[in-house]
Amino acid sequence: MIDKCRKLWTVVVVFSMLIVSMAAIAPGASAAPVASFEVTGPKFGTSPMYVNILTNFTLTASEPSDIWYRWDDTPLTKYTEPFHAVVIIGSAGGAPPLPMDLDEGPHTLYYNCTGEAPKSLPIFLDNLVPITTLGYVGTHYSGDYQFVESDTQITLASTDAGSAVKEIRYAINNGPETVYTLPFTVLGLGLQTIVYWSTDNLGNLESQRSITVSVDNDAPDILISLGTPQLTVSGAVHIGATTPIAVSFTDISGLSSYGYKIDGGAWTDYNGPFAIPTEGHHTIFARATDNMGHASAEISLPVTVDSIAPVVTVTGTSGDTIQVGLGDKIVLQATDTGVGECIISYSFDGGITWKVYTQPLQMLGDTNITYYATDALGNSATQLTVRVYVSETSSSWRLYLGIALIVGGVLVAISTFFMFRKVPEAESSVKKKALKSREEEPEPKKKNHKRKR
Template sequence: MTVSLSATDALSGVDRITYRIDGRNWSTYAGPFVLTDGQHLVEYLAADLAGLTEAVRSIAISVDTAPPSSVVAISGQSGANGWFISNVTVVLNATDATSGVASISYKIDTGAWLAYAGPFLLGEGRHHVEYYATDVAGIVETLHTLDVSIDITAPTVVASVSGTLGANGWYVSDVAVSLNGSDATSGLASLSYRVDGLVWTTYSGAFVLTDGRHLVEYFATDFAGLSGPIQSLTVAVDTTPPATVATLTGQAGSNGWFVSNVTVILNATDALSGIANLSYRIDNGSWQAYSAPFLLAEGLHQVDFLAIDLAGNVEVLQSLNVAIDTTPPISSAIVSGTLGSNGWYVSNATISLTAIDATSGIARIVYRIDGGVWTNYSGFFVVSEGTHTIEFFAIDLAGITEGIHSITVDVDTTGPSSNAAL
């Protein structure tokens, strides 16, 4: 501020002007002088050449050439990467050492300019705050800006699974698990997961689950440092069909034959989903649900069986051949020769043995003559003169031996001899 003083005197003329600033020493005015910032009191008076002095005059002058200065303070919960994870309170404060602050003005984003009246709140989002102060002298400071990033919403994540779905919620193939996260504000930083309570892993792509019942836990983290809640997904995978074991109980004979009725016991196991049903059929008959051991009687039987687990896996059809013969064979003898009287053969007698067995078949026929050594029958044999006891029996392929048969064959090939006595 430049101050100029002037005086007039119509008669003797002005001799000098004297002034002082803020009560300091009086000075003779020689030309305009400068006042610096502040509240000043300038006193002055003029004297003429006749020696007359006027009364002291004064003027108060306020000088303010410096703009005000404003500062901002923000408060909220800090997150990561410069983000806040709560609403943010903005406090503006301005100072002016000379004329004082007249007002503070601000605007948020592209909104209207507002007169600052007290702290204001910023909600979620990226905000650009501009503000400035004006002092009482009308000086406006340079515009200030402030960028505030706020994210108070946790990210979300969705899990999806792909595989071949079987029964009862089980998958019958390996399962690929994909995670997809999103965050509308700060953006998605990472996805984390773990399987069956093991170590947390950063998700980088779909991962595969094999046989078993699995608990998959997962969550998302955004760039503000917010993590969503841990979510979980149960995935049941069973790619292995069940296995059935058949057990046969009965009296074993020969050549793989049973010589008693046979009890069939089926036992199916499945280590994962468990057994849903076990079915069987006998000799290509109707399929039946297995509920308890069943009995097979005499004959050649084919038992087919398979199990299905709760996941819908079907085991490969299994077959079991069971041979049962509980009936002994039947043998008979045919005697051929010249038959005389009273059951006597008058020629050598030929003995032929035969046997039948409707199930397993004949293994051999054994015979003996007159209590001799037992001999395997290989073809007809001849008995000569005398009374003979023929014993024989048959054995079938199952090892069943019939009871001993016995026949008597009387052979007399010699005529009687008579003598005359004189």
């Protein structure tokens, strides 16, 4: 009896639910429309969903109905077609409404069908591109270019205020693009160009940035050069007291300090050519440090300063005169304490034509000889003049040219000269009287011969 009652109750309940269900869905009636959204284009994440100005929003209704939407607390806008993250602003006077971009950052999209409670979608508007910065680990100097060593590590870092950085890429000298994962170095010498950029998770692409780097692993190159006059004799460099001395410093990254010193003196900043006025042996030193901190070794150049002119002598002179016999020869002799290799120049009787002395000068009459000497560095002696008197007999002296070379106080070469016997005064007088008597002897008279007829 009880089981029959239970079965009857179950049938009644099921039948009642069927009646209620059928009554709820009356003929011609439909369910309330429900709005939904679809996002296409750039997007990342869900809550919030990161989007940019290119992202499309599409709204649909489950049943025919008007759909409404708004951004944040702006007025409702009737949905007609897919839209971007812009606000439609109405215009006065019946003009078409104007779209206005939303500001960067978080926003909320509200949407619903007519009669439906509004629903929301949190978004983050991200139109900004990432910003990539380049850095260095190791020796580096920023000048006309970015100077590095071959083992200096180059780092890349990027920041993005929105959807975050997806990747960093770089390329060297128009080479293949590489996804940055670890610091890298630049190989090879010379100027090299690195381009780099980042992309965020929305695809916002940063414009390529570029930087030119140059690898500098070496200390500066230094060269000491000498102007004129200068002469190298047996490996020794001779210069004058006014010879310009220039020092050149060359380095890829430029110089932070550079200078020179003479002998054991103080270091001096190099500002241009200089000279050493002090006679004797000296050593020039130079050094430099570049902007990368590479210090050169000191270089040196030994020189000998010779500013003293040679001295010319005429052996046998008495003061500024000399007496020789007819046809005798005058010899000029030069001495020099420095580089030597002298050239003696002379002229007769104040003439403007100077001749280079190469052999003894034969005297055929009274004359004035002006002479001077110049050494191989151009040091010239003061011009001197000697008065030569020529007698009709052989003189007491016969001279021969010689050049004595004294270097560093040491006599390294000397010429010789020959001296002939002096003519006795008595013998000279006899010859003069004989000559005079011959001059005074009357010429023989000519005889007149008459022709005989």
